[in-house]
Amino acid sequence: MTWMAQLLKTYEANQGQVGIFEKKRNDREYALxxxxxxxxxxxxxxxxxxxxxxxxxxxxxxxxxxxxxxxxxxxxxxxxxxxxxxxxxxxxxxxxxxxxxxxxxxxxxxxxxxxxxxxxxxxxxxxxxxxxxxxxxxxxxxxxxxxxxxxxxxxxxxxxxxxxxxxxxxxxxxxxxxxxxxxxxxxxxxxxxxxxxxxxxxxxxxxxxxxxxxxxxxxxxxLGSSDLCFVTGKVLPYADKHTSRIRNSGDKTKLISANDTAGFTYRGRFKNSREAASISYEASQKAHNALKWLIERQGFTMDGKVFLIWGTEKLEVPDPYAGSFTLFDEEDLEADGGDGTHQAYADMIRKGLAGYRYDSDYKSNVIILILDAATPGRLSIVYYRDMNKELFLDRIQRWHETCSWEHRYYQEAEKTYGTYIGAPATKDIAYAAYGSRASDKLVKSLLERMLPCIVDERPVPLDLVRSVVQRASHPVGMENWEWERTLSIACALVRKHEKEEYEVALDTKNEDRSYLFGRLLAIADVLERRALGDEKRATNALRYMNAFARHPGRTWSIIQSNLQPYQARMGVRDLIVNHCNHELDIVMDRLRPEDYNDSPLSGLYLLGFSSQRRDLYTSKKDAADHKTDSIQEEENE
Structure with a gap:
């Protein structure tokens, strides 16, 4: 009965809110x-x-x-x-x-x-x-x-x-x-x-x-007879029946119910339901009413499944399902975008969580509750976690620092796009894994699976990582914005699953085979995109991306042969193209002969692809300053 005791404690701590109506975002009213x-x-x-x-x-x-x-x-x-x-x-x-x-x-x-x-x-x-x-x-x-x-x-x-x-x-x-x-x-x-x-x-x-x-x-x-209340430990008038309408006003399901007048569910174990669990009327009412209030106030429901997180002393706690974007203020986002290392980003995460951490609330707990109904009349607790608030915040901070990559966001007021380094929202992970048309049933199942990864530091499920990597390797089948989001989420999950030390900034010393092949693909993509100019069609690098992940050696030969006409047409006077060619030679030199084969690439190739592409797009000034000796001599003449 720990969950009921915590709900009862929450009700009594917020006694001043009883009967006071508040408005939700959709203007519907609710009250304790x-x-x-x-x-x-x-x-x-x-x-x-x-x-x-x-x-x-x-x-x-x-x-x-x-x-x-x-x-x-x-x-x-x-x-x-x-x-x-x-x-x-x-x-x-x-x-x-x-x-x-x-x-x-x-x-x-x-x-x-x-x-x-x-x-x-x-x-x-x-x-x-x-x-x-x-x-x-x-x-x-x-x-x-x-x-x-x-x-x-x-x-x-x-x-x-x-x-x-x-x-x-x-x-x-x-x-x-x-x-x-x-x-x-x-x-x-x-x-x-x-x-x-x-x-x-x-x-x-x-x-x-x-x-x-x-x-x-x-x-x-x-009220009738009294009995020992399993929640309060006191002898109080007991509740024969418990309330329904927990998730909404039309909900007929109950968390606690006893029906043994027919069918003999107890099979002789108990004479009546109170021998299984006796709960006082007051405790039942307060706990259920607190639960309804919390669901309306800060829970969210998907396909009938309720996800609820609250603090026993201070109700507001960071949402483990939210992305890092929700923790940053506008000044942080404007100042972001440095060299792609995670130190500045980690400082931003600590700053974002500081408001929850330093509030003179040292002994409170955080309750995580997931409710779902298998039948129209029975509601069950499918996940329950009661943990110290400081430990909860440490786990949230750890998740945002280790499952992070560079993502794009849209500013409605300015009608502009920006970038930030952070962890993706769990819903976005679900859509990246299963597509933007994924059913609510599939999404809610993934949300439940991801929760232990966030609050208990369990590994991200391998099937999920593979699914996101597979979809990120099919850019032609998606709109550009959807693929960019899927790619950044895939990089975040691969980094979390494989090696948390990987940075968004390009690691020029990394000699991992998959990482290097990913760099090659990015260079080919940027070089051909430069040649295409305003044309909107996909580059050969993106069209062959899935085949490249499965057979890199053979597919790279095809991509490179298709790239040669563009290189010849643009020549060496285009400084950015010249810089790409220079990078291409460096990466090819780093590939060992035994690594140049058709063995499938791991998800790390996406990290190499993303970091190399970011480096090329954000270092045009450096590329402009980079000149070969032949160009310098020609200019001097």
Whole structure:
């Protein structure tokens, strides 16, 4: 129960955030939910006065639909069984005239709802605004009033419309708002209430702390027997059922559940579910609500799988899935681009992590949690890691320093490209390995596989490295920007997997066979690109790149023979071409005779290719200054 204890600790450390709404990037609101409450997307807001009289109603905008609602143990974990929420709910529960407009329903949802709401209103914890809701709903005219107000729509037979047809659009014009915010038919609309009281500015019951506290006090007074809580170690009223809607308001999966009334899952091991694990109601509510809040706040979901990282004391921690680009500020990026060595880059990484490291938070932990659902009703923890914050930051720093290469980035404001040395984002690694059209299922699987490589310093999977190297060796099959990104990511992974000492700057002393062949390919590419000028077609070096990686000796002969006409046409007066020819001779001299064969190259050839190409493109000034003796003599004449 360590994960629940950490979530409980997080909830209690952020008690001041309970009930306070924040906005996500998509403008949807979320909040840390109080005990005995959950969230639901509402479609209709009904406004009443203190005497329970109808005032108005409106369709809820999607950005404002997230609603904190009171719930019981049974309603918070309901699936198909009709169990009402205490205050806000769907039409079948809150509308006394539901059967008249929608037909028969299973059970007696409206009667059950009114009985439950009446018990709250009749208790010593009752709230006057809740009583006004009860008074109005007892009239049983909710759907009638909503139709009269133009919120809901009925057909000629007096039944709620299932959908807005073309005939209705011809007769009545544009589709009504209710059909734009609800995925199913109108009968599934979720209703919330606001009550206008003299002298009280807050009319929204779902935002009224006094209403929330009223139900919390009422629900705690009705809790049952106590037992030892496995999370807190105290004897407290236990939870029979645990909440769902963890990943989103429509999620029916649960992390903790016990179903042994049929099928006999326990096979005689336990008399009841509490013998397996007993969790108090308060601990369950706080832990689950903290988890929902953290997922909304800083988690991300891909194909149903949730990735979440947070700190127990300070919630914000560096994202291990993000690239180094997110750690740099604008000044660092403008100052970058030196000689390609990693010392300056390592200093930038330390500077980027300093804000997380030096915050007087020395004893906190970082929690890494991955959730996924194998079935629609069961959610499982597929990865859990609880580690010291300093160790976590050391591992993140180590990853960014060792799995790095030079990458390009785009500045939206200036509409310009730049370069930086750093580690790629994990999502970009997935797309580099499997293509830009890779499915979410494939990408989320790779994200899970890469996490131990980052936080536990495990080796990068060899199949992943091979896949990225293979795709980087096929430049003709990709757009130029995609291939450049794939190439830089491949170099970063090869460096991490093979030898972390390799630098982005050209290593002129490296005599590795693959590295030298990669340098040859880069020189041929730059030389032919110089000759082609403005022509956009691929060079022979790039067109033969895949074959070159598999059969370098034979393929190089083909590339070199195709290169000779360009060399002859440009002659020795082109200083850059002359510099390329000079580099070509140097690299050929370094190749040992026994290395010049058709044995396949390792991924290191990409490092040689990238570094040599970078050196040629960034040293044009040096190339211009480099003159052969024959040119100098001719100029002197």
């Amino acid at each position: 939910i109080p005990v005995a409450h959950t969230t639901q997307s509402a479609h209709i807001t009904v406004v009443l006065d203190m005497d329970g009289h109808w005032l108005t109603a409106q369709v809820v905008d999607k950005a404002d639909s997230n609603t904190i609602i009171p719930c019981t143990e049974a309603s918070s974990s309901r699936t198909s069984a009709p169990v009402p929420h205490p205050l806000f709910d769907k039409l079948m529960y809150v509308a006394g005239d539901y059967i008249r407009y929608c037909g028969d329903v299973k059970g007696t949802p409206y009667a059950d709802y009114m009985k439950q709401l009446g018990e709250w209103c009749g208790s010593s914890y009752a709230h006057p605004k809740v009583k006004s809701v009860y008074t109005y709903l007892a009239k049983g005219t909710l759907i009638t009033d909503l139709i009269r107000a133009g919120i809901l729509w009925a057909d000629k037979q007096g039944q709620l419309l299932a959908k807005w047809s073309s005939e209705m659009e011809t007769a009545h014009g544009e589709k009504p708002e209710i059909f734009k915010v609800i995925a199913s038919d109108q009968s599934a609309a979720f209703v919330r209430f606001a009550v206008q009281a003299p002298g009280e500015p807050e009319t929204r019951l779902w935002r009224d702390p006094s209403v929330q506290q009223s139900f919390i006090d009422y629900s705690q007074s009705r």
